[in-house]
Amino acid sequence: MCGLCGLLGEQAHWSDPLGEDALWRRERARRIHAINRAIAPSRLSVTDFQGVAYLLQGATGRQQLASGLDELWRAAEALLGRALDPLSPAILDHLEAAP
Amino acid sequence: MSIPFNLVTGFLGSGKTTLLKRLLTGEALGDTVLLVNEFGEIGIDHLLVEEIAPDAVLLPSGCVCCSVRGDLKQALLELDAKRARGELPAFRRVLLETTGLAEPAPILATVATDHQLRGRYRFGLIITVVDAQHAVTQAALHPEWLAQVAAADRLLISKADVVDADAIDQLRQRLSRLNPAAVQALTTEIDDHDALLLDAGVHGPDPGGEVAQWRLFSPPKASVHGEAQVCCLEFDRPLDWMLFGVWLSMLLRCHGQRILRVKGILDVAGSASPVVIHGVQHCLHAPVHLAAWPKGERHSRLVFIVRGLEVAALRRSFTAFLGRAEHAL
Structure with missing residues (x-):
C-alpha cells in the first residue's frame, strides 16, 4: 500500500508480466497503450494512476478508477452500458487500420 | 503449500456417487477430504468410524467426509481452520462432488479468485463422469452436460457394462471431438490409487506430463459438434504476453459464458520455457512454466471449446490484437 495516499497496489492477475519486476513499469506503459488502441472506437481512454490503478474516462468526462484488467473491463462496461467486445467489427476495423 | 482441490462433476445419475463410494472403501483416499452435499446421498453409514465434527466424519482409511452446508x-475455510487446530487429520487433497446440475466455472472462480482461499487451495482437476447409457439424451436436452464435458480434464465413462462396445466407441469419439485435451477412461478402470483422479494436473508435480496428455498437437479433424465448436490457433512466432493478456482478459469478460474451455501452450517472447494456460469460462488459472517443450515442438497452440461464438471472428480478433496467426486450423 502507498503510505501517502493509502492506495492498494494493483490486484495480481494472470496476465501480469512473467519476467522480472524491473520490467513492470515498461510493461505497464505498453499495456495502457494497447488498451487505449482497443477502447478508442468506444470513445474511452485510460491513463495510469499512481502506477497502481487505471483511470478510465468516457466521452462525457465520466471517470472510474480500476485496479487490474478485470476491474477495468467491468468499469468500461459500467461507463458504456454494454460490454466491450473484442470481436466487434468496430474494434477490429480500427486495429486492422493501424496495425 | 496450498492443497490441490479436485472437482468430481457429472450429470444427474451419471454415477459419480457410485464411483466415489467404491473408491472410499479403499485405502488410498486416506489423505483426502471428500466434500459432498449430504452424507445421506453417498451412503457411507456402514463405513463410518466416528463423527469428528457435526458435519464431518472419519472413514476407516483416514479419509474425512464433510458435508457442505452453506457456501x-x-x-473450505473451516476445513483449513480445523486442520490447523488439530481437529481434523492432516490431508493432502480435497475432492468435491458437485450436484448434477452444477456448472464447474463458478466453483472454479471461488477457489481461484477468492483472496482468503487463494493461498490455501489450488485448483487441480475437473473430473467429469459421463453416463454412457444416457449421454445422447442428456447432451440434447441439457446445456449443463456440454459445459461439464467441455470443462473436464478427465472424462470417466460410466455404465459401460449396459451398452455395447460400438456405443462406447462412438461416445469416445464424440467426447474426443468435443474436448480433445481431456484424458478418457472407463470408471471400471479407475481404482482408488488412480492418478487420473488424485493428480493435480498442471498444478501438480509433473505439469509437463499432464500437458503431454492434452493432445494439443494432434487436434481432431472435425471441429463442429452440435452447438459446440473446437477452435485451434497455432503460431510459430513468439507471442507478446502483454498483448495476449489484454486480448484474452477482454474476451473472457465479454464472452466467458460462451468459452467453455481454453487450454494452451505458449512460446512467449523473452521466456525460454513454454508457458501453459488453461481456464473455464470467465476464470483463467495462473500460468504455469514448463521445464521443456513437449516432444520438442516449439510453437504456440491455443485450443478453445466455444458455444454460440463465431470462430471466424475469434480468429480475426486474435490476429488484430496480436498479429498474424501462422496456421489457423
Whole structure:
C-alpha cells in the first residue's frame, strides 16, 4: 500500500508480466497503450494512476478508477452500458487500420 | 503449500456417487477430504468410524467426509481452520462432488479468485463422469452436460457394462471431438490409487506430463459438434504476453459464458520455457512454466471449446490484437 495516499497496489492477475519486476513499469506503459488502441472506437481512454490503478474516462468526462484488467473491463462496461467486445467489427476495423 | 482441490462433476445419475463410494472403501483416499452435499446421498453409514465434527466424519482409511452446508468458501475455510487446530487429520487433497446440475466455472472462480482461499487451495482437476447409457439424451436436452464435458480434464465413462462396445466407441469419439485435451477412461478402470483422479494436473508435480496428455498437437479433424465448436490457433512466432493478456482478459469478460474451455501452450517472447494456460469460462488459472517443450515442438497452440461464438471472428480478433496467426486450423 502507498503510505501517502493509502492506495492498494494493483490486484495480481494472470496476465501480469512473467519476467522480472524491473520490467513492470515498461510493461505497464505498453499495456495502457494497447488498451487505449482497443477502447478508442468506444470513445474511452485510460491513463495510469499512481502506477497502481487505471483511470478510465468516457466521452462525457465520466471517470472510474480500476485496479487490474478485470476491474477495468467491468468499469468500461459500467461507463458504456454494454460490454466491450473484442470481436466487434468496430474494434477490429480500427486495429486492422493501424496495425 | 496450498492443497490441490479436485472437482468430481457429472450429470444427474451419471454415477459419480457410485464411483466415489467404491473408491472410499479403499485405502488410498486416506489423505483426502471428500466434500459432498449430504452424507445421506453417498451412503457411507456402514463405513463410518466416528463423527469428528457435526458435519464431518472419519472413514476407516483416514479419509474425512464433510458435508457442505452453506457456501463452499466457508466450508473450505473451516476445513483449513480445523486442520490447523488439530481437529481434523492432516490431508493432502480435497475432492468435491458437485450436484448434477452444477456448472464447474463458478466453483472454479471461488477457489481461484477468492483472496482468503487463494493461498490455501489450488485448483487441480475437473473430473467429469459421463453416463454412457444416457449421454445422447442428456447432451440434447441439457446445456449443463456440454459445459461439464467441455470443462473436464478427465472424462470417466460410466455404465459401460449396459451398452455395447460400438456405443462406447462412438461416445469416445464424440467426447474426443468435443474436448480433445481431456484424458478418457472407463470408471471400471479407475481404482482408488488412480492418478487420473488424485493428480493435480498442471498444478501438480509433473505439469509437463499432464500437458503431454492434452493432445494439443494432434487436434481432431472435425471441429463442429452440435452447438459446440473446437477452435485451434497455432503460431510459430513468439507471442507478446502483454498483448495476449489484454486480448484474452477482454474476451473472457465479454464472452466467458460462451468459452467453455481454453487450454494452451505458449512460446512467449523473452521466456525460454513454454508457458501453459488453461481456464473455464470467465476464470483463467495462473500460468504455469514448463521445464521443456513437449516432444520438442516449439510453437504456440491455443485450443478453445466455444458455444454460440463465431470462430471466424475469434480468429480475426486474435490476429488484430496480436498479429498474424501462422496456421489457423
